Amino acid sequence: xxxxxxxxxxxxxxxxxxxxxxxxxxxxxxxxxxxxxxxxxxxxxxxxxxxxxxxxxxxxxxxxxxxxxxxxxxxxxxxxxxxxxxxxxxxxxxxxxxxxxxxxxxxxxxx
Amino acid sequence: xxxxxxxxxxxxxxxxxxxxxxxxxxxxxxxxxxxxxxxxxxxxxxxxxxxxxxxxxxxxxxxxxxxxxxxxxxxxxxxxxxxxxxxxxxxxxxxxxxxxxxxxxxxxxxxx
Numbered sequence: 001x002x003x004x005x006x007x008x009x010x011x012x013x014x015x016x017x018x019x020x021x022x023x024x025x026x027x028x029x030x031x032x033x034x035x036x037x038x039x040x041x042x043x044x045x046x047x048x049x050x051x052x053x054x055x056x057x058x059x060x061x062x063x064x065x066x067x068x069x070x071x072x073x074x075x076x077x078x079x080x081x082x083x084x085x086x087x088x089x090x091x092x093x094x095x096x097x098x099x100x101x102x103x104x105x106x107x108x109x110x111x
Numbered sequence: 112x113x114x115x116x117x118x119x120x121x122x123x124x125x126x127x128x129x130x131x132x133x134x135x136x137x138x139x140x141x142x143x144x145x146x147x148x149x150x151x152x153x154x155x156x157x158x159x160x161x162x163x164x165x166x167x168x169x170x171x172x173x174x175x176x177x178x179x180x181x182x183x184x185x186x187x188x189x190x191x192x193x194x195x196x197x198x199x200x201x202x203x204x205x206x207x208x209x210x211x212x213x214x215x216x217x218x219x220x221x222x223x
Contacts, residue, residue, distance in 0.1 A: 031209045042115075042201050042214035043154070050209070088153065092208045097142050097161070098169070099208050101153040 012108040013079060020075040021105045023089030031092040032065050032072040033099065036085040043088060047074065079109045113138045117202050117215035124222050130189035132218050134202030140213075142205045143185040145169075145177060147198040148217075154201065160185055192222045 013019050023032070030051040035043040047063040049056045049072065056063045062075045076083055088104040116135045124130050134143065141162050146154040146169075156169030158177040166177050174196060178186045185204075189196055202215045 033208075033212060042203075042216045044214065045212050048210070048212075094209070096159075096167070097205070097208045098156060098159060099212070100156075103151075103153040 009103070010106045010108070012110060015081055015109050015111050016078055018075065018077050019079055019107065020073050021087055021089075021107070023072045023074075023102050025070050025072070025089075025091045025100075025102075027091065027093070027100070028067075028070075029091035030067070030094060032063070033088075033090040033092070034061075034063055034072075034074045035088045035090065035101075037088065037104070038085050076107075079107075081109050081111055083107065084109045113213070115202055115204050115213050115215035117200075117218050119218060120216065122218060122220045124192050124220065126194055126222055127191050130192045130196075130220065130222075132187040132189075132200055132202075132220070134185045134187070134204075134215055135183055136185075136204040136213070137183065138204060138206070138213070139182060140204035140206050141182070142208070143179065144203040144205075145175070145185070145187045146201045146203065147171070148201060149198050157187065157200075192220075194222050196220065197222045 034047045037043040049063045049065045051067045060077045065072045086104045086106045088101050090099045090101045092099050118133045143160045145157040148154050155171050157175050160166045160179045176188045200218045205212045
């Protein structure tokens with residue numbers, strides 16, 4: 001699980017396995033962003049999920065959002081080596097457009 | 112391709128020198144942001160700009176100032192750089208944080 005006060009976490013799995021990364025947040029939000037960041041590059045938004053969606057899919061990615069427990073998850077099905085990256089969640093402050101990032105999970109997919 | 116462009120990509124400055132980091136976007140987004148990212152930590156918001164000359168402090172504005180005179184450009188200025196400002200700086204832009212968000216590739220600043 002990740003949030004801003006925590007340091008970067010590390011997770012390593014074998015190619016072909018499924019993986020889920022969790023994110024718990026403290027302040028009210030109706031939108032959660034999930035990003036991936038490759039080494040030496042800027043974060044890239046991969047899934048944006050709203051409170052009325054509960055679940056959103058994009059290819060092998062699946063995000064969920066549970067506003068009652070203030071948590072979100074990102075799952076990758078049949079992970080590939082190219083999925084190796086750091087994954088962040090972020091919440092959006094509805095009033096001032098500020099987003100707050102979790103510290104991230106460094107995911108390594110081993111061949 | 113719609114994108115956020117940051118210049119320069121790498122920069123080495125001596126302590127006490129002034130630093131100018133530049134960011135451009137070609138999407139006509141109203142809102143732009145500056146963040147810094149330190150090893151093992153998340154992204155920290157320095158400043159947010161809601162449009163031309165409409166800037167607001169983020170979580171760590173001390174030691175930084177910004178300028179936005181055109182919608183497509185947002186600059187971050189370090190007056191008299193300090194060694195603890197060594198970091199990777201990212202610019203981002205968004206039409207609305209509830210719909211989309213694009214980051215640049217970052218500027219790696221080393222203050223010696």
